[in-house]
Amino acid sequence: MLRTTAMLALAAGIIGNAASAQEITLWSHWADQASKVEFVENAAKAYEEANPGVTINISWYQKEPLYAALKTALTAAQGPDIFYAESDQTEYMQNDLVLDLSDKLNWDNIEPWATEVWGYEGGVYGFPLEAWxxxxxxxxxxxxxxxxxxxxxxxxxxxxxxxxxxxxxxxxxxxxxxxxxxxxxxxxxxxxxxxxxxxxxxxxxxxxxxxxxxxxxxxxxxxxxxxxxxxxxxxxxxxxxxxxxxxxxxxxxxxxxxxxxxxxxxxxxxxxxxxxxxxxxxxxxxxxxxxxxxxxxxxxxxxxxVGGSFVVNASSENADLAAGFLNSMATPEMGNAWLEANLVGTGIKSDASKITGENADYxxxxxxxxxxxxxxxxxxxxxxxxxxxxxxxxxxxxxxxxxxxxxxxxxxxxxxxx
Amino acid sequence: MQRTLSPSGLRMAALLMFIAIYTAYSAGPFVWVAMMSLRTTTEISAAPYALPETLHFWKFASAWTESNYDTYFFNSVTIVFSAVAILTIVGGMAAHCFARYRFRFKGLIYLLIFSTIIFPPQVTVIGLFQIMVEYGLYNSRVGLVMVYVAIQMPVTIYILESFFARIPKDLFDAARIDGYSEWAIFWRISLPVALPAISTTIILNTILLWNEFLYAVVLITEDDKRTLPLGVLRFLGDQLEDVGMIATGLMIAIVPVVLIYVFFSERLIQGMTAGAVK
Amino acid sequence: MTASTQPATVATPPRKERDHANPRSAIATFLFPALLIYAAFTALPVMRTIYNSTHLIVPNKPAEWVGFTHYIELWNDNIFWKAVGNTLTWATVAPLMEVSIATILALALYAKVPFSRFLRVAWFTPVLMSYVVVGILWMWIYNYDWGAVNSFLRWIGLDGWAQPWLGHPDTALPALIAVTTWMWTGFNMVVILAAMSSLPSEVLEAAELDNCGWFGKLWFVILPLIRPTLLNLIVLSFIGKMKIFDLVWVTTQGNPLWATETVSTYVYKRAFQWSTFDLGYPSTIAVVWFVIVMAGVLALTRLFRQKDKLEY
CATH class of the missing domain: 3.40.190.10 (Periplasmic binding protein-like II)
Structure with missing residues (x-):
């Protein structure tokens, strides 16, 4: 019965998608950190402009409520397409809840150690946005x-x-x-x-x-x-x-x-x-x-x-679009933009010495x-x-x-x- | 001359002292949060226990508009209102049935329903979570309404049944002779006569559900579907340092219930004490 | 009280009602919606939880039968037993505190102290607030730096007594018990007052004549008469505390060192916060706890009934 329901839901989802514009949902921590919110929202806006018909719907949470909401939503197979995770959450990989991104992201632009942290049984699962x-x-x-x-x-x-x-x-x-x-x-x-x-x-x-x-x-x-x-x-x-x-x-x-x-x-x-x-x-x-x-x-x-990272929901119907969005952030330019805006490290290859201005000192x-x-x-x-x-x-x-x-x-x- | 303090005078003094201390303990926190809700955080950190100098009523408007409170409030109102409406009808029907008819297994069915009062919620909450997902009622306001109906059903039936049972049988016999159908008897005699008991259950259920937290936190994830208690908690997270603003948020959650209490205190007390007094 | 002494009334067969007292279709219609809701949202989840307790339930995989391994694991789970201890402490201490303080307060109102109308409102209001609101408010009251408790202690010169009340394992649980007492005493008081007011006035007048003192009247006349109400309240409060979740979740989440962990919070943690995603083990806790609560309630009623032949 569970399986039938799931298949029906899936079928409805596919039909629904073919007819309407595509929406990617993203749940993330950082509700109280304006610069990170701005960084991700700007990236989303850029991606929407580059891919007409795609909208990215982001919900910002505090960390604890986010984890609580994710635990129940994922168990219920109702999670968002992309969500915030940290590399300790191997339970996502153990239970096949997140997608292997090893052939979906441009890993040349990610630091090797950050890639390693997100490695699990031969796959790589997280996009390491933040490192500290x-x-x-x-x-x-x-x-x-x-x-x-x-x-x-x-x-x-x-x-x-x-x-x-x-x-x-x-x-x-x-x-x-x-x-x-x-x-x-x-x-x-x-x-x-x-x-x-x-x-x-x-x-x-x-x-x-x-x-x-x-x-x-x-x-x-x-x-x-x-x-x-x-x-x-x-x-x-x-x-x-x-x-x-x-x-x-x-x-x-x-x-x-x-x-x-x-x-x-x-x-x-x-x-x-x-x-x-x-x-x-x-x-x-x-x-x-x-x-x-x-x-x-x-x-x-x-x-x-490796702190805040984004992972893609294994049951997402828009997995490729979601991965595409993450890839749009995996460039050295975005890495530097992250450093400059947030003053915290990133798993994206970047160059802190290029940073000038009032925070160069820091x-x-x-x-x-x-x-x-x-x-x-x-x-x-x-x-x-x-x-x-x-x-x-x-x-x-x-x-x-x-x-x-x-x-x-x-x-x-x-x-x-x- | 009299002795300065008789033993009974001492006892009286001790009692009054006790009452004064208890009243401070009982009402103090509420008074404090009410005062803070009208002061800014800067004022509060300078003197946490001072009286408000200027009353910053704008804080209520700002808490309301900037924090999605309108959504939470609206959700709470719709969910609680729907649940209470269904509870009153469905619970009333069942109570009427238990009070008026004899049938097989009546005692057993009544006991089954009533025993859920002592169920610890965790015994239902996990299974409920799985089942709601399968019904497609997870993360839905309709689902939460149904759950609320289910958890308040036993108390509602209990209160209404004991009232219905006291309605004189002659009234029903007369109605039957007049050719009323069973449904008409329920709808046009039982319900109107039992109006006091019904309003009691309505008020009681409204207050209990207005404050409910566990099922809401498990069954609702989307921000736009959250009820007020979840909203208050989220507000706490968003405002970290802003004690004054959180106090305002708390007051917004408290005021409706206190208003209900002010207008219906007698009924409410009857409802809450029903069953405990013999 | 009546059942044992008057078997005759019980033995009398119930008088046959008139024919239309048993219209099957009407009974079915009236009862069906309630039964449906009961089956779908109470009975089924409970059975599901019992089923879970012998299975490993993780997402994306079919449930796997594990027999009673969860039960054995639970037997050796120190955190669970700590939570049981805390919850039982709460469920025994809180009812006694609530009911005894409430009796004194009710008595004061019964003796018509001044401002009684105001006092009744002031004492009753806390129970109207949601645990979320109450939790936040009391976190402030217990705040180390500017909370009311420590401010008061410093004001009267007992600086050394100032504590992080919710942060120390010795004080955290008592501090939370004080919160539930704050919340529920007023409610108990109102019930007791109602019971006192319904006492037949002849009894009290008789006591006056016997020249009982104020205290004697209380101890020998009023308390025995309202005893059933008091015992009911104790059972009610016991059930409530065995379920307690919201307050702990908002304030301490079971910290420090599991000093405030209750069974409900532990079930929630294991079900929805634990890194394993397994719903089987938490279901086992729920089932075992359900049995313990049932046993507790039955034992209490049995105990009270024997002593007082209490009627329910």
Missing amino acids: TVETYVNNAVMAENGIEIPVAGMEGQAFVDAVQKIADAGTTPLAQGVGDRPYPGAFLTHEILVKKLGTDDYRSLLKGEGVAWSDSRVKEALDYAKQIIDASAFPASFSSIKLGEAHRYFHTSPGAAMLQMGSFYPSRAFAAPDEGGQPDGFDLGIVNGPIPDGAACPECKTIA FQKLAAANEGAKYTFGIPVQQMQGTPRETFTQVINQAFPAGLIGVDEAISMMESAY
């Missing part, structure tokens, strides 16, 4: 007041703990952060330490639960170090309820903090006008690398993540912080599934940095989740 690294943003004014200077390459061992303690004693929050609406930012501190301590290969096998276990002594040392920083009152007291957007504001405006560990998508919120939630005028922003644990296997290691700082860096691909939630992922969200992302549990407890909870 985990950076430690610094409020230079606060640092100067406290007489602290963090080197761009990061600060080692006890020195960082002392710096945090000093800032906290002076009555300023050292690290703005909040996990009110995201499953990952609370873990930036711990996991950037972990990747430096373990090196990329061992770090990856720790996350996947293959090989390195959470009970490994190096993991414990890394967590002990993170705990020292946390216990030096690194995070705000309201850490648990602060939302991602609020953490930005907490850092640069009120009440103000010394540092903010954030994806390099930071400018897409912070470089807005001050009354729209952006940084105050004349804010002195620095970019450095985070704390480096003693005995780090790879002090230059850090995380790069890109230079970002490049300096990434010089010689060795990357691990994907933040933890992008590499975990099911119960380990849920446990990570509750334990490493929230309870551990909030100071609610100790190192041993955190390790045993993670250990038993795999």
